Amino acid sequence: MTDRDLWSYREIAAHIRVQPDTVRSYRKNGQLPPPDLTRSGRPYWHADTIRHWVAGRARNRGR
Secondary structure, X not given: OOOOOEEOHHHHHHHHOOXXXXXXXXXXXXXXXXXXXXXXXXXXXXXXXXXXXXXXHHHHOOO
16 A cells, blocks of 8 residues: 655655754755655655655665
């Protein structure tokens, strides 16, 4: 089963427990995956995309 809900900066920030501006900074610096969808100039990601990204970040922390 996949989670196709769309998350904005706010939902991503809540998921990883940071401020939305931090998530915007991640995107600006190329640390966030490309958006799955853009509506009216606003980026959105599928929840599964972000969960996969978070799992990858956790594996890379010890490097």
